[in-house]
Amino acid sequence: MAQRTVRPTTQSPTVVGLDPEVAAALRARLAEVADSAVLHIVEEVPSYAGAWSGRMGEVIRNAVQLALGGFLTLATRQDADAPRAPAIEGAYQLGRGEARSGRTVEALLSAYRIGARASWREMAETAVAAGVDSGQLARFAELVFAYIDELSAASVAGHTDELESSGRVRQRNLERLARALLTGAPADAVNAAAERADWEPPGALTAVVLPESQVSHALTALDAQTLQPTDDVPGLPEGHTSLLVPSAASTTARRTLLRALRGTDAVVGPSTPWLEVGGSHRRALRCSALEIEGLVDTDDHLAALVLAADAESRADLRARVLAPLADLRPSTAEKLTDTLRSWLLHHGRRDAVAEELFVHAQTVRYRVGQLREVYGDRLDDPAFVLDATLALA
Structure with a gap:
């Protein structure tokens, strides 16, 4: 899938221009601040419980460090057009990774809020201790939250793209699995298709x-x-x-x-x-x-x-069964055909046949007599009875 170009939803014109001494103090605590942010995320967002000790903890920690490093670069610039690309790209890839890990976008945004709060608290303390004045601190805070908005928007885009991409791939695999089942593909090929589709x-x-x-x-x-x-x-x-x-x-x-x-x-x-x-x-x-x-x-x-199942064979069987009636008048042949069918299905019970055909029982007796004249002993032959039952059913 072609990767979506991530455009920040918020472009802040805020310029902080931190003094080099303040920036150096903040950079010295970068790893510590990142660790603290991750610990708060793991503790406060249930779906991140246990993530810190595994590989995902390292991925999150690196993403936080990258984001903080990008922010400090932005905060020390004297213009509003400082490049954001590395941090934005990192946030985008983080979003894709979180989607692959099965975490929701709500959990991801919660992690951003908690991480931003923890990071801001520690960075503000360091900045104040390094001598930042109140006006610069206010601009610093404004930039922090505008920057977080940009990063979270990039991560949401990555999360959405990953779900769309993986969803489309899985859907195609499910469709291929269905087709393999319906076309009689070999069992090993069908099992492989089910595995690719993550279908139990x-x-x-x-x-x-x-x-x-x-x-x-x-x-x-x-x-x-x-x-x-x-x-x-x-x-x-x-x-x-x-x-x-x-x-x-x-x-x-x-x-x-x-x-x-x-x-x-x-x-x-x-x-x-x-x-x-x-x-x-x-x-x-x-x-x-x-x-x-x-x-x-x-x-x-x-x-x-x-x-x-085989309409042609059934038509041939019907024609063969009714062949003895072919020389009779059509109206007579039709009545005897109906009587033969009912007589077979009702096992010769005259009253049941009469009720189904809406005729008198004596009429049934007369017609069965005509059938016996035409078919003779075949009416008592199990093979003929089977053929006639199937042909007239």
Whole structure:
């Protein structure tokens, strides 16, 4: 990422022009003042607790020393245009480092306030002891706080840039991980993608296909680790997107997921081991093609999915099953087809067939007689019964 040019938010025209003797006294205490500032920060800002003893303590101490050194250079100049670049750049890099360490911008600004207060107290005492007059001390104070404003603004910019940069990188890695899962990449490649994305694999994932307009609503109710591929996903209906939701293979978890998606037109695939979520996604896509309205649980439509899996083969099977009716009048063939379907699904229960077809039971008896004349013993053949049930279901 191209580094942002940091421009101080405050450009103070204050000129202090400290006497060389005063500046020398302050420089002699520079390391001591820096240590004191860091100790106050560590003691008073909870997120910095324990930082002083580690590498971060040294980084903060060096940044404080650099800032104080830059300030003294500024305070001893006789013009208002003294260069600030090294200290501003150091503050910017400090902000980026703090973002990488996971500290918030609020904690960073608190550290600046506390560090400035501690540094000012000790520098003011030293300056007064070295003979600074009241007017010069007032300008000294004004310059301190204007300078801190500039440094804190630079650090906030660095913190923001780091979060944006790392956030974009992680988001790209998450998107690549989602695509790897959906395209059936080798397990070692998928595991490597998960590691790059800093994504902890769950036990299982569930694929969800839903309209793009409903994604934001759904994500507010789903696990924060949910993945969303942004590249074109083969087979995805136009205007729809996919989500890969961490889940568990239990009835309770399934109900929880469906409840979270209530009010959407999502199609929810089965829960599968996370590396096998491509299968869940393919089932959700097939079920979305059935054009069922509202929230759809694919587990409730398994038979329809099986029957729709190979439409051409099913059409051929239907034509073969109904071939004996081809020579009858179309109206008769249609009635007998309906009767055959109902008779098969109701296992020959005449009253149930009559109720479904809104005809008299004697009419059912007559039509079944016609079917037996056409099909003969095949109506009692388990193989034919299976073919006919699948063809007419």
